[in-house]
Amino acid sequence: MIPNGYLLFEDESLLDSTVAKMNALRKSGQFCDVRLQVCGHELMAHRAVLACCSPYLFEIFNSDIEPHGVSHVTFDDLDPEAVEILLNYAYTAQLKADKELVKDVYTAAKRLKMERVKQICGNYLLSKMESHSAISFRNFSSCMGDGRMLSKIDIYIQEHLLEVSEQEDFFKLPRLKLEVMLEDSLSLPSNGKLYSKVLNWVQRRLWENGDQLDRLMEEVQTLYYSADHKLLDGALIIEEHGMFGVGAEEDHMQLVQKKPPRENSNTKRQPSSSTSGSSSPSGLASNTPKPCRREWKYIASEKTTNNTYLCLAVLDGVLCVIFLHGRNSPQSSPSATPCLMKSLSFEAQSEELEEHPLTSMHYARSGLGTATLHGRLIAAGGYNREECLRTVECYDPKEDLWTFTAPMRTARARFQMAVLMGQLYVMGGSNGHSDELSCGETYDPHTDTWAQVAELRTNRCNAGVCSLNNKLFVVGGSDPCGQKGLKNCDAFDPVTKTWNNCAPLNIKRHQAAVCELDGFMYVIGGAESWNCLNTVERYNPENNTWTLIAPMNVARRGAGVAVYNGKLLVVGGFDGSHALRCVEVYDPVRNTWRMLGSMTVARSNAGVAALGDVICAVGGFDGNNFLNTLEVYDPETDEWSDLLLIVFCDFLYVSGRDGNHFWRVA
Known part of the structure; x- marks a missing residue:
């Protein structure tokens, strides 16, 4: 133009x-x-x-x-x-x-x-961003000083706090544990108001009393929620007002006694800078005075159980987890009531029937190790949102009772457990504070003791563990270098106490379900990186080869597996979006999978084991809460139940599945 x-x-x-x-x-x-x-x-x-x-x-x-x-x-x-x-x-x-x-x-x-x-x-x-990456994304955005990203990430965390709290990064955050004493007429305020009071209390401890944040986190801090809605130091209440006075129970007084003065406790601490600088060995803020203030911010919180709260907050520039428990009086341990499992058949006279839940574990546990030993269910370690555990509980189905055995030498979660030559073996996992573990240990039920075994060649957690041909196999997992899914397969000889390499998996996997059946080892599902898998591999020890077999109907990681009547039952897990209730069974003769009756609740990273003629699922994470509950599957009815049938009568005759035995109930 x-x-x-x-x-x-x-x-x-x-x-x-x-x-x-x-x-x-x-x-x-x-x-x-x-x-x-x-x-x-x-x-x-x-x-x-x-x-x-x-x-x-x-x-x-x-x-x-x-x-x-x-x-x-x-x-x-x-x-x-x-x-x-x-x-x-x-x-x-x-x-x-x-x-x-x-x-x-x-x-x-x-x-x-x-x-x-x-x-x-x-x-x-x-x-x-997903729940597993939210903490790392927030740390990155904080380092970059990107307020726009931080606000969007915090909104995501507010909406998905419980899912975020199950991830590995969450367990590596510093933790502040608080116990708040309440008068009978008081209750804790709503989440937002409650944690604004908590932040104010921490600020006073740091700036007025000269405390250090990492030292506050060394032990449980006991506070008192006063009638005028203030959060006060429990020790001051006892010392100045005699609030609990005569008649308080001894263990109650131990919780709220005044702590000894710390060095330089009279020196007021100045707010520290948001700029990077030296930090304490634990990664918490240094107490070196700085010219300007770090960030103090409440991000998100959830009420997890009655009067128990979980919170994510920034304290003096440090991203922290706060656990808070409110109580009116010292807790008492509930006494266990002997009950009979619903799966038992019975004949009774003048009977009254009542259903009660199966007795729960003492601790909520997810990512635990489970196995059956001498007719009892063993649940070891795991994490309960607050920390990784060393404790080990043993379930007696005849008494419907959980008791403690000797604790493991190392706190660990995200591991599996197997029985080899009459002893329990646990390998690897994570302790919640450091990278994946290489250490392992074995439990002798005769002496009730744990002993170390030769370390893994590769530090890893979320690996599968299985006994096969009098050897212990450790398969897949994730390592400290960030590989979410390994092909490694190693075998431990308990006689020579040495590890040997085996043929690697066809597909990288972590959080896979692993077990032995008919002389083969099966590795089921899991995830490669964070993509859940439905593929299944079978290991033949005769020729040291892995073969892909029919895939599951549902891709899942963190599922449990048990053997029943020559078949594999795969239970629960996580599909990438939700914890699962669904269960499916594999028939090795037909090389097919079919769906079974679903559990009463969703469970990922739960413990699953065969106990007599039932399959037990215990603990895990349901997408909202860490669980301590137990439920059992009856293959004859294709139903799961978390209930016991208690029969009150003058005389009760019960026929158990393992023979005819009789109890008299007075």
Whole structure:
């Protein structure tokens, strides 16, 4: 067109051609007048192009003493691949990065003040956030000082706190444990108001009393919720007001007694800076005075049980978990009532029937190890939201009673347990504070003691454990390097006390269900990275080979497995979105899977074992709560039940499944 006598022509192809040619010139080093030194890598570019895209580099180039020479800019803390991605973007307007590099690209874009790229990377990270990554994403956003991302992540955590609290990163956070004494007429306020009071109390302890945050977390802190709705130190109440006075029970007084004064406790601590600096060995805030305040923020909380709360908060710049329990009086241990399992048949005279829940474990446990030993169910370790456990409980089905045995030497969760030559074996796992474990131990039921065994060759948790041909096999898992899914398979010989490598799995797996059946080892489901699997592999020890067999109907990780009547029952687990109730069974003769009756509640990372003629599922996580409950599956009725049938009568005759025995009930 020639409007008003002027020639006007827009060549759209020229722009694309020019951009492509300039990028080619950059990559070949032609006409380049900028050298970026990035962690030992040299990247060439053109000053004019970079100055248009990066305000940070514009300021550097604008201040060059010799503007016509070659500019040298050094970055010792950026990823060379991320900077190369930004250079491609500067020349082509296309941002292309592998998902593993997005955080590094974000970091480089922040340094170069490329706000548009930073925002695009932030939006991508937010779109990929799930419960397992929320804590790491928040830590990253906090380090970057990105308030927009932090607010969106905090909203996500508020909506998914219970799911987030089941993840590994959550268990590595520092923990503050509080117990709040209440008068009979009082109850704790709503979550938000409650934790604003908690934050104020911690601030007073740090700034007025000179306490240190890491020392506050060393033991349970006892507080008192007064009638005027203030949260006070329990020791001060006793000392100054004699609040509990004469008649308080001895163990009650032990909880609220005044703690000994700490060194420099009279020195007021000044608020510390949000800038990075030295930290205490535990990763908590240093008590070195700083010129400005760190962040104090309540993020999210949930009431988990009656008068028990879980909270995620930022205390003095440190992301922390707060556990709070309110109580009116010292807890008493409930006495167990002998009951009879519903699966028993009975004949009674003048009977009255009443159903009661099966007795629960003393501790809620998820990611526990379970096995059957001498006709009893063993539940070891696991985590209960608050901590990883060492304790071991033993269930007697005849008495419907849980009792404690000797605790493990190491607190651990996310592990499996197997019986080998009459002893229990546990290997690896995580203790909630450090990386995956390599240590293992074995339990001798005759001496009620645990002893160490030779360490694994690879530190790992979420591995499968199985006894086969008088050896202990450890399969798959995840390692400290971040591999969520390993192919490793190792065998332990209890006679020579040595480990040997076996053929690797066909597919990387962690949180798989593993067990032995008819001389083969089965590895079922699990996850590769965070993608849940329905595939199943079978190991033949005769020729040291793995074979893929028929897949399950439902992809799942964190499921339990037990053997019944020559078949495999796979129970519960997690499908990537929800904890599962569903159960399916594998028939090795037909190489087929079919669905069975579902559990009464959803359970992921539960313990599953065969006990007599029933299958037991205990503990786990239902998507909202950590569980201490037990339920049993009767293959004859294809039903799960968490109930006992108690019969009150003058005389009761009960026929058990393992023979005819009679009890007289007075």
